[in-house]
Amino acid sequence: MTSKLEYEFKRKLEELEKLKGRGTELITLYIPPDKNIADVASQLRNELSQASNIKSKQTRTNVMAGLEAILQRLKYFKKPPEHGMVIISGVVDMNGKQKHITEIIEPPEPVPLYKYHCDSSFYLEPLKEMLKEKKMYGLIVIDRREATIGILRGKRIEALSYTTSMVPGKHRQGGQSSVRFERLREIAIHEFYKKVGEKATEALLPHKDQLLGILIGGPSPTKEEFYEGEYLHHELQKKVVGLFDVSYTDESGLYELVEKAEDVLQELDLMKEKRLMGRFLKEVAKDGLAAYGEDEVRRYISLGAVDTLLLSEDLRLERVKYRCPKCGAEREITVREGVSNPPVCEEDAIPMEEVERQDIILELSELAESMGAKVEFLSTESEEGAMLYNAFGGIAAILRFKPD
Amino acid sequence: MAKEKEHINVAMIGHVDHGKSTLIGRLLYEAGEIPEHIIEKYRKEAQEKGKATFEFAWVMDRLKEERERGITIDVAHRKFKTQKYEITIVDCPGHRDFIKNMITGASQADAAILVVAADDGVQAQTKEHVFLSRTLGINQMIVAINKMDKVNYDQKRYEEVKEQVVKLLKMVGYKVDEIPFIPTSAYNGDNVLKKSDKTPWYNGPTIFEALDTLKPPEKPVDKPLRIPIQDVYSISGVGTVPVGRVETGVLKVGDKVIFEPPGVSGEVKSIEMHHEPIKEAYPGDNIGFNVRGVGKNDIRRGDVCGHPDNPPTVARDFTAQIIVLQHPTAITVGYTPVVHAHTAQVACKFVELLKKIDPRTGQVKEENPQFLKTGDAAVVKLEPTRPMVVEKVKEIPPLGRFAIRDMGMTVAAGMVLDVTPRK
Numbered sequence: 064m065t066s067k068l069e070y071e072f073k074r075k076l077e078e079l080e081k082l083k084g085r086g087t088e089l090i091t092l093y094i095p096p097d098k099n100i101a102d103v104a105s106q107l108r109n110e111l112s113q114a115s116n117i118k119s120k121q122t123r124t125n126v127m128a129g130l131e132a133i134l135q136r137l138k139y140f141k142k143p144p145e146h147g148m149v150i151i152s153g154v155v156d157m158n159g160k161q162k163h164i165t166e167i168i169e170p171p172e173p174v175p176l177y178k179y180h181c182d183s184s185f186y187l188e189p190l191k192e193m194l195k196e197k198k199m200y201g202l203i204v205i206d207r208r209e210a211t212i213g214i215l216r217g218k219r220i221e222a223l224s225y226t227t228s229m230v231p232g233k234h235r236q237g238g239q240s241s242v243r244f245e246r247l248r249e250i251a252i253h254e255f256y257k258k259v260g261e262k263a264t265e266a267l268l269p270h271k272d273q274l275l276g277i278l279i280g281g282p283s284p285t286k287e288e289f290y291e292g293e294y295l296h297h298e299l300q301k302k303v304v305g306l307f308d309v310s311y312t313d314e315s316g317l318y319e320l321v322e323k324a325e326d327v328l329q330e331l332d333l334m335k336e337k338r339l340m341g342r343f344l345k346e347v348a349k350d351g352l353a354a355y356g357e358d359e360v361r362r363y364i365s366l367g368a369v370d371t372l373l374l375s376e377d378l379r380l381e382r383v384k385y386r387c388p389k390c391g392a393e394r395e396i397t398v399r400e401g402v403s404n405p406p407v408c409e410e411d412a413i414p415m416e417e418v419e420r421q422d423i424i425l426e427l428s429e430l431a432e433s434m435g436a437k438v439e440f441l442s443t444e445s446e447e448g449a450m451l452y453n454a455f456g457g458i459a460a461i462l463r464f465k466p467d
Numbered sequence: 468m469a470k471e472k473e474h475i476n477v478a479m480i481g482h483v484d485h486g487k488s489t490l491i492g493r494l495l496y497e498a499g500e501i502p503e504h505i506i507e508k509y510r511k512e513a514q515e516k517g518k519a520t521f522e523f524a525w526v527m528d529r530l531k532e533e534r535e536r537g538i539t540i541d542v543a544h545r546k547f548k549t550q551k552y553e554i555t556i557v558d559c560p561g562h563r564d565f566i567k568n569m570i571t572g573a574s575q576a577d578a579a580i581l582v583v584a585a586d587d588g589v590q591a592q593t594k595e596h597v598f599l600s601r602t603l604g605i606n607q608m609i610v611a612i613n614k615m616d617k618v619n620y621d622q623k624r625y626e627e628v629k630e631q632v633v634k635l636l637k638m639v640g641y642k643v644d645e646i647p648f649i650p651t652s653a654y655n656g657d658n659v660l661k662k663s664d665k666t667p668w669y670n671g672p673t674i675f676e677a678l679d680t681l682k683p684p685e686k687p688v689d690k691p692l693r694i695p696i697q698d699v700y701s702i703s704g705v706g707t708v709p710v711g712r713v714e715t716g717v718l719k720v721g722d723k724v725i726f727e728p729p730g731v732s733g734e735v736k737s738i739e740m741h742h743e744p745i746k747e748a749y750p751g752d753n754i755g756f757n758v759r760g761v762g763k764n765d766i767r768r769g770d771v772c773g774h775p776d777n778p779p780t781v782a783r784d785f786t787a788q789i790i791v792l793q794h795p796t797a798i799t800v801g802y803t804p805v806v807h808a809h810t811a812q813v814a815c816k817f818v819e820l821l822k823k824i825d826p827r828t829g830q831v832k833e834e835n836p837q838f839l840k841t842g843d844a845a846v847v848k849l850e851p852t853r854p855m856v857v858e859k860v861k862e863i864p865p866l867g868r869f870a871i872r873d874m875g876m877t878v879a880a881g882m883v884l885d886v887t888p889r890k
């Protein structure tokens with residue numbers, strides 16, 4: 064789940080990433096929150112005097128223009144904003160035309176470094192890093208037969224390693240006594256737990272600093288034995304936050320484990336998506352307080368009937384307002400991103416002109432908020448988020464009441 | 468020498484603690500398969516370990532952790548003879564965490580004995596096991612209303628519980644008139660082998676007698692060979708030994724075989740059934756067979772063995788008719804629960820909901836529905852998240868039926884109408 068701000072930030076980065084300069088003339092400046100603005104300005108002036116030596120005339124002109132634009136903007140700041148800022152400036156290709164842009168980005172997290180960067184594209188890596196989910200849980204599911212190790216990062220569950228055991232089952236091979244069979248079995252179980260412990264070290268130890276916890280799932284008594292026997296590396300062992308009854312121990316066991324551990328994981332985005340979609344689907348199934356599809360949802364929003372609006376982050380649709388140049392009649396339609404599809408005015412039989420264009424996610428969420436509805440953004444990374452997008456067109460709502 | 472008796476596999480199913488293992492132990496004991504002194508020994512040991520009354524269950528519950536907890540964890544097999552048949556009884560776990568083992572056990576069975584405790588009545592896994600048995604193609608059933616001693620052999624209570632079970636069985640399409648319902652006490656031995664004098668109001672068969680009323684399974688020997696693998700052993704001096712039940716076709720020593728999905732092949736060196744070597748194996752036989760050219764780590768539970776000229780079909784996706792048994796919310800495109808087919812369990816994604824149908828008439832109710840909910844029957848397309856063998860139910864029924872599980876319960880059952888093979 065992302066907030067609206069985060070969504071806008073993500074879209075902004077996607078946009079900036081597409082922009083290219085002719086030469087190495089696009090400037091990106093990272094200013095951390097504790098940086099002295101005067102120092103930054105003096106370094107930029109320094110860069111400016113050096114830039115006058117650049118050979119290519121075009122690059123020289125553009126870099127200098129960029130630096131000047133940034134210096135200009137810096138004047139408005141006594142000190143950097145709360146999280147610091149990133150300023151980009153340069154001449155970019157836009158639909159074949161050259162255009163000078165300058166923008167200040169205030170990211171959702173503190174800018175981690177001071178950096179002046181000049182290249183043919185903007186330097187966005189540290190910003191993209193901020194979007195990556197850092198909350199992580201280690202997952203282990205284990206029974207006597209097999210074990211799977213994985214991680215839960217943000218909305219994704221990822222299997223990292225799968226192991227099978229050599230523990231003999233109940234099809235005892237004839238011959239040995241029951242005491243001997245039991246002993247051989249104990250040894251094989253111990254060996255298997257050790258192996259799983261090693262695999263867990265390999266898979267999870269490198270992430271130990273990001274791990275909020277480790278969850279162990281499986282039928283009893285296997286998971287208890289594995290945990291109490293301290294087969295995990297001590298750094299991992301102390302991160303174990305719970306043992307859960309889970310019946311599958313292959314990759315699907317990881318999913319089952321996450322569902323069973325719902326209470327521990329509550330604050331995670333994934334759980335929020337699961338809960339929301341669960342609520343929505345429950346209403347859908349009983350033909351109750353649910354709606355989906357743009358037209359229907361839009362209508363319910365306007366009637367004030369929407370409690371929570373659910374939007375897929377990956378919609379890539381735009382709401383465009385057209386106006387007839389002659390009679391001034393207006394119409395709004397939804398189109399794919401970047402597509403132009405002017406309707407014909409019914410009065411005057413001439414194509415209407417585009418007057419306004421907005422990302423539908425922002426447009427709908429503003430509309431919904433103005434009607435007192437909550438708005439939730441769902442990624443398509445989780446199974447639930449993908450369902451919203453694929454099965455319900457990415458636009459759905461849980462209703463307060465169902466108007467006739 | 469007497470003609471060899473026909474062979475039937477019977478699964479013991481039902482809710483946790485309702486007395487499945489005890490009933491088998493009692494049955495074997497009375498049939499003379501277990502000597503008195505063994506039961507006596509178990510009785511003492513169980514008592515010492517604070518598990519009194521589990522002596523009969525211990526016959527089947529041999530693993531240490533099973534005895535400590537007093538529950539069955541993995542399936543176990545035992546062979547015994549009735550008047551008419553040689554029976555392999557498969558003890559299934561009732562605890563919900565071990566349903567996947569129960570499914571493996573039941574997938575090998577021709578018939579089932581459903582155990583329902585008279586004091587508890589129908590419980591969650593009573594229902595789930597009945598759903599699953601139906602899905603797995605078990606058409607014959609015997610019902611034991613057990614622990615009659617706990618309700619003073621009361622006929623009224625028996626009838627009440629019987630009524631609950633009848634309702635459940637009817638719901639999934641069992642013909643209840645053909646099913647024997649037997650009041651038993653597995654622990655005391657009432658109506659297990661001998662008729663009990665504590666239930667004068669009952670004059671039907673005992674469990675032992677009811678087994679002889681079962682019909683022997685058909686043997687589809689003319690179909691292509693399919694053996695879903697249940698386990699793989701590596702035995703020193705012998706080599707790799709996959710274990711499973713022949714569902715269709717015939718396997719002979721010397722045959723070239725292929726295992727799918729891994730696609731590895733080898734040659735059958737020997738076949739063993741109940742620790743005795745045999746030359747050929749037929750549908751219904753539970754066998755271990757030694758294959759040269761295949762390593763223990765090349766194959767695993769869920770793979771299927773066949774002949775190279777007609778190998779098992781690995782599905783890229785498959786179209787199936789499903790019925791949603793119970794789902795707390797709704798099923799839509801993108802939903803990815805676990806599918807159990809034969810011995811395989813693979814997460815499969817719903818990629819298309821093609822049509823909703825009326826389960827009674829088979830008529831299309833809605834094309835491309837947006838979602839499915841409890842009670843809906845539908846034709847859908849599923850995509851396994853890793854390679855998996857399934858077959859059209861028309862061609863090889865045992866490999867064309869499946870159950871869908873999620874959130875610790877069976878949410879739907881289905882059969883495969885069509886398969887898009889990989890590659």
Ligand SMILES: Nc1nc2c(ncn2[C@@H]2O[C@H](COP(=O)(O)OP(=O)(O)OP(=O)(O)O)[C@@H](O)[C@H]2O)c(=O)[nH]1
Nearest residue numbers: 483484485486487488489538539561614652653654
């Ligand atoms: N009074 C009474 N107790 C019984 C009877 N049958 C079984 N029990 C008791 O019920 C308990 C469970 O029996 P099990 O045979 O282990 O039950 P189960 O169905 O195999 O259980 P799981 O395999 O764990 O699902 C034991 O204490 C048995 O002695 C019966 O007929 N009467």
Ligand SMILES: [Mg+2]
Nearest residue numbers: 487488538539
């Ligand atoms: Mg048992």
